Amino acid sequence: MTSAKKGKSSKSRDTKVAVDAPAVEPVAVAAPVPELDMSSPQGGPARRNIDLERREDRFLIFIRDTQDVLDALGEFADIIEYEKTPVTHTLYCGDSIRGLPPGLSVKARTYSIDRQVGRWEVNSETLFNLLELKRTVAIKGPDSNGQASADFDFDFMAEERGYEEVFEVLDLAAQSFPTGSLKSKKRTSSMTLGEVIDLLSNPVPYHGKVPEDLYLFLLENVHPLDDFKWMPLNGTEYRRKHFKTKDPQYRDVFRATMDTRVTHYSFRRLGGGRFTGTPVGVEDFSRLEIKADYEKLHNTPLGERIAEIVLNFKAFRIPSKKYRSLTLRGQDIIEKYGFKTELPGNNLKAYFMASPIRYRDREHYVNLARYIATSGTFKLFPEQPMLIEVHENAVVGKDNKLFVRLTGNSIIYDRAPEIKKIQDLKIEKADRCPVAVIPIESRDELGLELFKNLKEKNNRYLRSKGFLVQHKKTKRVYKVALERIITGKRKSTEDVCIYYMGKEGAVTAFNDYERIEQEILALYRFLKKYPLFKSVF
Numbered sequence: 001m002t003s004a005k006k007g008k009s010s011k012s013r014d015t016k017v018a019v020d021a022p023a024v025e026p027v028a029v030a031a032p033v034p035e036l037d038m039s040s041p042q043g044g045p046a047r048r049n050i051d052l053e054r055r056e057d058r059f060l061i062f063i064r065d066t067q068d069v070l071d072a073l074g075e076f077a078d079i080i081e082y083e084k085t086p087v088t089h090t091l092y093c094g095d096s097i098r099g100l101p102p103g104l105s106v107k108a109r110t111y112s113i114d115r116q117v118g119r120w121e122v123n124s125e126t127l128f129n130l131l132e133l134k135r136t137v138a139i140k141g142p143d144s145n146g147q148a149s150a151d152f153d154f155d156f157m158a159e160e161r162g163y164e165e166v167f168e169v170l171d172l173a174a175q176s177f178p179t180g181s182l183k184s185k186k187r188t189s190s191m192t193l194g195e196v197i198d199l200l201s202n203p204v205p206y207h208g209k210v211p212e213d214l215y216l217f218l219l220e221n222v223h224p225l226d227d228f229k230w231m232p233l234n235g236t237e238y239r240r241k242h243f244k245t246k247d248p249q250y251r252d253v254f255r256a257t258m259d260t261r262v263t264h265y266s267f268r269r270l271g272g273g274r275f276t277g278t279p280v281g282v283e284d285f286s287r288l289e290i291k292a293d294y295e296k297l298h299n300t301p302l303g304e305r306i307a308e309i310v311l312n313f314k315a316f317r318i319p320s321k322k323y324r325s326l327t328l329r330g331q332d333i334i335e336k337y338g339f340k341t342e343l344p345g346n347n348l349k350a351y352f353m354a355s356p357i358r359y360r361d362r363e364h365y366v367n368l369a370r371y372i373a374t375s376g377t378f379k380l381f382p383e384q385p386m387l388i389e390v391h392e393n394a395v396v397g398k399d400n401k402l403f404v405r406l407t408g409n410s411i412i413y414d415r416a417p418e419i420k421k422i423q424d425l426k427i428e429k430a431d432r433c434p435v436a437v438i439p440i441e442s443r444d445e446l447g448l449e450l451f452k453n454l455k456e457k458n459n460r461y462l463r464s465k466g467f468l469v470q471h472k473k474t475k476r477v478y479k480v481a482l483e484r485i486i487t488g489k490r491k492s493t494e495d496v497c498i499y500y501m502g503k504e505g506a507v508t509a510f511n512d513y514e515r516i517e518q519e520i521l522a523l524y525r526f527l528k529k530y531p532l533f534k535s536v537f
Contacts (some may be wrong), residue, residue, distance in 0.1 A: 060408065070241070077243035091234075093108065098387065099465065110127065126193045127192055128191055133221070160210055189534060197230045201214060245302065254290075256288075313443050339502025340503050342507055344510065353495060354482065387465055390463075411436075460485060
């Protein structure tokens with residue numbers, strides 16, 4: 001490693017591929033660690049040779065504050081930049097109907113000097129530098145209720161709490177947010193995309209070609225997903241800086257990264273082992289990701305400095321790049337169909353209560369699609385459906401008669417929707433356009449006075465997954481989604497939601513709410529007969 005300038009260093013991570021390398025090269029596997037004690041309050045399901053990694057917290061850094069945060073981190077950490085390969089490209093693999101596997105992250109990565117020029121084209125021969133398999137397991141604590149940690153990785157207005165409470169949120173021992181996880185990370189020096197998909201589809205033929213603990217991990221966690229038709233679903237591209245503490249005593253308990261100009265891609269299959277990724281959004285903020293053992297950092301100078309940075313820069317928690325990418329992918333899929341709305345001034349949404357949706361039940365959404373396919377009035381759109389997802393973290397509240405949301409780097413003001421109730425179905429008619437959308441570029445623009453004046457202030461996490469459904473005769477299209485909203489500390493609701501999306505083809509009339517509501521009611525009555533939804537009535 002050569003020093004580029006004071007406080008910073010750079011090194012190359014070019015990958016060299018042996019000409020006579022085997023089809024699947026040996027995978028570098030971390031040394032085994034002892035199995036966790038199942039009786040321990042921090043214990044999760046014991047697995048073979050699983051790395052116990054540090055907890056990862058993700059924060060939004062406003063774009064004009066990025067350099068200030070870099071300077072603050074540079075006070076106690078060296079900034080490592082890979083000058084020859086500064087750009088990271090990550091593919092997330094899953095199934096177009098089932099989405100990404102719940103609780104398991106499958107990523108293929110490559111590094112380069114340049115960003116993609118337009119589309120991101122890959123095929124079965126495309127080489128990747130790293131294959132990462134990451135399994136997340138909730139660590140149970142007194143307030144966790146055994147919930148999967150991926151759903152709760154956020155905090156509500158930590159800036160208002162003061163130092164002690166901010167650090168409690170970040171403190172693994174306190175378990176205010178049970179985001180500690182067991183993760184398995186395995187690396188390869190080079191694999192083709194075709195080899196990655198083959199390995200995921202059926203790891204059995206690779207027995208003896210990859211290390212035994214990796215093979216067992218695949219057999220236990222990936223092989224049961226034999227119904228997955230693996231493909232790249234979404235991808236990200238970004239420049240990354242790494243931070244390593246200058247004090248050697250903290251190097252095993254802290255590391256951080258800063259990602260800038262994250263570009264998200266949505267992939268589709270072209271055939272013949274080829275896939276194309278279309279850019280669907282570029283983030284105009286930076287991402288700070290901290291991986292730390294907060295129990296060991298508690299009451300240390302480094303722990304205090306980390307908490308101060310989070311506090312001073314109003315660093316809000318945000319969903320992972322993976323979930324943001326899936327949200328943008330869903331928006332892109334819908335927009336490309338070009339549905340024509342008959343309600344140019346309004347959005348229409350209906351919802352009713354559902355039984356709890358198990359996050360790790362990968363077949364739950366597929367079974368819903370199968371049930372919709374049995375309808376005589378409605379059909380899946382398109383015939384080969386694609387899972388549409390929305391993941392959003394927000395701070396919400398009321399300002400007089402307006403609803404306020406701070407989500408990402410924007411403050412959004414909306415009028416309250418009109419609500420009609422028919423039996424146990426609620427129908428909301430809301431304005432299509434917000435009253436105001438205020439972009440935030442710096443922490444200085446985010447006055448806490450705004451949030452102190454809000455009523456019913458709280459944090460909210462939304463997870464929505466579903467499919468497009470079309471009325472066979474009228475060609476109107478709706479989205480049927482299973483949604484979970486978590487408000488405050490673990491208060492959650494589970495709903496089946498029906499969104500009016502528009503019409504395929506010509507529009508002959510506008511604002512015919514009555515006919516659209518009749519179709520929504522017909523779809524609602526059909527969905528209520530689905531056994532998993534009937535159980536709550």
